[in-house]
Amino acid sequence: MAAMSILETKGLTKIYGGLAANTDIDFTLAKGKVTALIGPNGAGKSTFVGMVSGRTAATRGRVYFEGQDISHLPAHRRIQLGLAYTFQITSVFRGLSVYENIELAAGRTLANKPSLLKEKVRTVLERVGIADRADQIAGELSYGHQRILEIAMGLAQDPKLFILDEPTQGLAETEVDDFIALIRSLAGETTILLIEHNMRVVMATADFITVLDQGMVLAEGTPEEIHKNKAVQAAYLGTTVDA
Amino acid sequence: MTSVRKSNILHFGVLAGLVILFFILPTYHVGVLSRVMVMAIYALGFNLLFGYTGLLSLGHAMFFAAGMYGFGLVIKFGGFPVPAALIVGTMSAAALALVVGLLALRTAGVAFMIVTLMFAQTAYLVVLYFGRYTRGDEGFILQQAERSLFGLDVTTETGRYFTAFTLFAVCFLGLAKLVQTPFGKRLVAIRENEERARMLGYDAGRHKLYALIVSGMVSGLAGASYALLFGYVGATFSSVQYSIFPLLWVLLGGAGTTIGPLIGVLFMFYLIDISSGYTNAYMLVAGVILVLLTVYAPKGIAGFLKTRFFPWLP
Numbered sequence: 001m002a003a004m005s006i007l008e009t010k011g012l013t014k015i016y017g018g019l020a021a022n023t024d025i026d027f028t029l030a031k032g033k034v035t036a037l038i039g040p041n042g043a044g045k046s047t048f049v050g051m052v053s054g055r056t057a058a059t060r061g062r063v064y065f066e067g068q069d070i071s072h073l074p075a076h077r078r079i080q081l082g083l084a085y086t087f088q089i090t091s092v093f094r095g096l097s098v099y100e101n102i103e104l105a106a107g108r109t110l111a112n113k114p115s116l117l118k119e120k121v122r123t124v125l126e127r128v129g130i131a132d133r134a135d136q137i138a139g140e141l142s143y144g145h146q147r148i149l150e151i152a153m154g155l156a157q158d159p160k161l162f163i164l165d166e167p168t169q170g171l172a173e174t175e176v177d178d179f180i181a182l183i184r185s186l187a188g189e190t191t192i193l194l195i196e197h198n199m200r201v202v203m204a205t206a207d208f209i210t211v212l213d214q215g216m217v218l219a220e221g222t223p224e225e226i227h228k229n230k231a232v233q234a235a236y237l238g239t240t241v242d243a
Numbered sequence: 244m245t246s247v248r249k250s251n252i253l254h255f256g257v258l259a260g261l262v263i264l265f266f267i268l269p270t271y272h273v274g275v276l277s278r279v280m281v282m283a284i285y286a287l288g289f290n291l292l293f294g295y296t297g298l299l300s301l302g303h304a305m306f307f308a309a310g311m312y313g314f315g316l317v318i319k320f321g322g323f324p325v326p327a328a329l330i331v332g333t334m335s336a337a338a339l340a341l342v343v344g345l346l347a348l349r350t351a352g353v354a355f356m357i358v359t360l361m362f363a364q365t366a367y368l369v370v371l372y373f374g375r376y377t378r379g380d381e382g383f384i385l386q387q388a389e390r391s392l393f394g395l396d397v398t399t400e401t402g403r404y405f406t407a408f409t410l411f412a413v414c415f416l417g418l419a420k421l422v423q424t425p426f427g428k429r430l431v432a433i434r435e436n437e438e439r440a441r442m443l444g445y446d447a448g449r450h451k452l453y454a455l456i457v458s459g460m461v462s463g464l465a466g467a468s469y470a471l472l473f474g475y476v477g478a479t480f481s482s483v484q485y486s487i488f489p490l491l492w493v494l495l496g497g498a499g500t501t502i503g504p505l506i507g508v509l510f511m512f513y514l515i516d517i518s519s520g521y522t523n524a525y526m527l528v529a530g531v532i533l534v535l536l537t538v539y540a541p542k543g544i545a546g547f548l549k550t551r552f553f554p555w556l557p
Contacts, residue, residue, distance in 0.1 A: 055442070079444030087442070093435040104432050108444045111425035157443070 006031040006161055006191045007052065012061035014047050014215075021047040022215045024061070029161070034183060034192040036202040039212035040235060045195045046088060048212065049163050052193075053085045054078045065161070080108070084159030088166045088195075090146045094139030098130060098149055101138050105153035120156060128152045128182065144175045151182070162186070163193045168201050180204045203227075211235070246555035247423075250501070253557070254419055257502060258412050265404050275516070277403045279508050280411040281468050282488075286496070286504030287414050288461030289489035294499035295422055296454040297434030301356045301486050302363030303462050305343070308370065308481030309336040310463025315476035316376060318389050325392045329467050336463020337456055339366075344455040348448060360486070367481045382477025390471055403472045410468050411505075414461055419501040419557060421457070430454050431499075462489075495536060497545025501557045506544050 007029040014022040022044045029035055037045050050056030052063055054075030062071045070078050079085070093101050102121045110117040125131040128148050133141065138149060147167065154162055168176050176198065183205045186192060196202050202209065202223070209226040211218040213235040219226060226232055261280070265273055285307055292298050313335030317323040323331065347358040371379050387398050397406045421427050432440040433447050441447045470476045479485070496507025514532060519525035540547035549556040 053442070074446075076441050076444050076446050079442060085442050087439075091436060091439045091442075093432055093439060095435050096431070100428070104428065104440070105443050107425055107428070153443070 004031050005029060006066055007193075008064040009048075009052065010062045010064070012048070012051055012063065013059045014044070014051060014056060015059045020215050022051065025212075025215075025217055027210065027217065029191060029193060030208060031191050032188055033207040034187060034194060034205050035208045035210060036194045036196050036206035037210050037212060038196060038199075038202060039218070042214075043212040044215040045212055046165060047215075049085070049165055049193065049195060053083060053163055055085070079157075082160035083163065084154040084157045084161070085163045086150045086154045086165060086167060088169065090143070090150055092138045092146055092149050092153065094137075096138055097134065098125070098136050098138055098141070099134040101149055102152055102156045106156035108157065124152050124156045127155065129178070144171050147171055148175075148178075151179075155186075159190055161191045161193065163195075165195045166197060167194070168196065168198050176201060246557070249555050250419070250557040254416060254501065257505070258408075258415070261408055261411075265401075265408075270400060273400055273404055275512060277400075277407045277472060279505075279512055280407040281465055281472060282492070282512075283505040283508045284411055284414050284468060285462050285465035286489050286492040286508050287418050288458045288463075288465060290493045290498060290500075290504045291418055291421070291430075291461065292454055292458035293490065293493055294497075294503065295427065295434060296430045296451060296458075297437075298451060298455070299356050299490070300359040300455075300458075301483075301490070302343075302359035302361070302366075303458075303489050304481050304483065304485035305363040305366035306336040306340055306459040306462035307466035307469075307485055308366060308478075309339045309459075310466030310468075311470045311476050311480055312370065312377060312466075313463065314467035315383065315385060315470045318385060319383060320376070325390060325471060329464070329471070332467030332470075333460050333464045336466070337460040339463075340456045340459025341452075343459075344452045348451050348455065360483070363481070363483065363486050367478065367483070370478045370481050377476075377478065380478045382475055382479070385470060385474045385476065387474070390474060392471070397472055398474070407468065407472055410464065414464065415501070415505070418461070422501070422557075426450070426453070434499075491533075493543070495533070495543050497543030497547070497549070500543070500545040500549060503543055503545040510544065 005028045009025055009027045012022060012025040013020065025048060037048065039045055047056060051058045054073060058071065062069060064070065065078065065081055065083065070081065093104065099121060102124055103117065106117055106120045106124070110120055125134055128151060130145060130148055130152065133145065138146065141149065147170070151167055168179050171179065180201055183192060194206065206223055208221065209223055210220045211226060211232050218235055219229045219232050264276060268276070289303050292300055310332040314328045314332030317331050318328045343359070343362050347355055347362065350358050370377050390397055392406060396402050429440065429445055429450055432445065433450055437447050466480065492507035492511055493504055495510055496505065497503030514529050515525060518528035522528065542550060545556060
């Protein structure tokens, strides 16, 4: 298993003024697979990926990426190692065109190779289906298209690990279908860590599921295992395990 | 025609226009334009930081003054030749920008404005404190003999105009080019959404520091050029007034556009020049027009033209 993992956390903990958002999370992410991170609101999912990506400073614990300890690296250095992150609340360059947004995402590695960069931007635009909107200003796009642009900016970086924080939030059902198809098409290409509330998306895409509850890992396993897990049902339905 | 092509035509057109104006304008306006071009260099430097990187400094006078005093003092006390003194002046401003940047960039937003303002105030007081050398508010004059640039007499109207023009052209084209490079585009990315830029793997802190250094350098070159062309070095140029001017110019001309700084300086100068010809209350006239511009063209003159008519405007 160790050779197959791309990301590992050990004892990762975040305490906000006495309130533990994450407690001692030991987590291993399988390389090349789609892993969904689920849990009720306030379970600490965003805090967890925040600490993995470096946006949030951990109170204690370690993060290993491809075996390398990245606990003390600032966010931009972690991204440079091959991590990509999409925000839960859409965060694009609103004043710039769709094309420029993706160009900036792909440009970290390709900026000095203009022809490759151009090709990359085109490929990504076509892959997510917004090539016809390349010249539009990002801030003028519909919400759904902004979400797609955000995902496209992640893809454009050719990440080794792609972290998506509630990517389908606020999307229409047909857009969710497109998203599922996109994630499936990425399977094998890259490793995906998906925070998701929409169980339809989780069941359709995830190879593995990790459930967080009250800042701790409640259960881990394949979708079938999680589906049958009583503790998970209890956490979601608000009943006790014995009930 | 691509927008890059159009921008090039615009930039060279502006420069060609400035050359032609020298031959057709009366002497008074030629003198005005020399001064406007030097101040436009200052505005260009400010624009890189404010217009492109989104950092509002209220202390840029310290960089202008660093260039001016770096230049003036080594000529007066060191007998430096003008080209070497220009380099000393520019580098003084760059060094100051590095130090100020390392400290001030730990803050953002309003705090950054206040910290830069305080640093500039300190710089102003330093100039006064060392009055023995700087002559404080009174300032000092650089003699004609000390101001020869490769044998060219910059005290004549022609020498001054074309020296100002050359320096302006270099900065104008250089910065227009810089903002088109990947580095320049990343500055805009930081202006638009710093957190997103960081989460694309860009070291926002380092980019901002580099932007501040280049901005300070260009502002310093403007200060040194002013001392060279007008032969005067004085503490007024490090006062808060000279920190506010570039902000006004850039806001009026169009922040984050290549031609905005020149338009802003030109507009502001003639606004005061013409209105003071009619009334003593010229500041009132200027004020009212500035308010109207801010209300109806909040993106400045070039910004207004860009949104309304020429979306390709760089």
